[in-house]
Amino acid sequence: MTVHVAVLDPLPMYQQGVATALSEIGHIVETPENPLAWVRRSPGAVVLLTLIVHGDWELLSRLRLERSPHAVIAIVEDDVVALGVRAVRAGARSVIPRHVTDETLRRTIEATLDGQAVLPAKVAAALASGEQHPVPPAERLEWLHQLAEGATVAQLAQRAGYSERAMFRLLQALYQEIGVRTRLEAIMQARDRGWLPRVGPAPAATGPGGGRGGRSG
Known part of the structure; x- marks a missing residue:
């Protein structure tokens, strides 16, 4: 199934790598300057959003409020557990570390489109425990x-x-x-x-x- 995918990451090389990996299996990959407008005209789309600075988190919160059906996959680095927990609570459906393989990224998109939530095991455990702010490393x-x-x-x-x-x-x-x-x-x-x-x-x-x-x- 062909899906529109937005890749929102500060590094052009990372965007290009993801675009290449996903285009090979038929997805239409874009890097929209206005993600909110993009999801409105791309129902059923997937947004790959790397969460680094405060503005990224604000965008995640705003995407959560959009009525157009879409799914956000949060991409996090550094402390995956703390950031992953926060991302899910802010509206991300799935969470993956930034360094995952192309195959893992593809499988995550497929599972997310099927209505599943894909999370690292430690993120799922932290959410289940109800821990608001896991102890930093x-x-x-x-x-x-x-x-x-x-x-x-x-x-x-x-x-x-x-x-x-x-x-x-x-x-x-x-x-x-x-x-x-x-x-x-x-x-x-x-x-x-x-x-x-x-x-x-x-x-x-x-x-x-x-x-x-x-x-x-």
């Missing part, structure tokens, strides 16, 4: 601990081996996973949930990202 808890101790994003990036821009993006994703928007809120939440020791004052947030210029995470 140890590495990310260590990031919060270092931020609580006054580290900057530049320092975190250097220690973790990321660029400062990539580190900022990872921190923003972490904040979203635990349901907050700023560094200060993230540290307070982590302490309230017992993820961090309750010692020392939390640093003051100075911008949307909680750091200098709003980009220090």
Whole structure:
């Protein structure tokens, strides 16, 4: 069965790879600039939406409100469990990691079109347990601990081996996973949930990202 598929990902090479894999089995693949308008004129379509920044999550929420029948498959990276749980609750029907094989992607689309929800086992388990915000991996808890101790994003990036821009993006994703928007809120939440020791004052947030210029995470 031929299906219209929208691929929404920030990397053109990734889009091209997915388009090639799906076109080979007869699907019509597009990268619409206006996804909401696209689903309205493509009933029964599938949207492959990579969730990285806040705007991606907003789009997922808006797609959920569209009346035109369509299915969203959320593509996540990093912490698949936390992001996968959040994606399902925000309206995604299925969830897959960003690094899956072409064959897994094809099977996921087929199953989703059949009305099934395809989820990694750990995501399904977290949803079944009712856990609102799964505990982040140890590495990310260590990031919060270092931020609580006054580290900057530049320092975190250097220690973790990321660029400062990539580190900022990872921190923003972490904040979203635990349901907050700023560094200060993230540290307070982590302490309230017992993820961090309750010692020392939390640093003051100075911008949307909680750091200098709003980009220090």
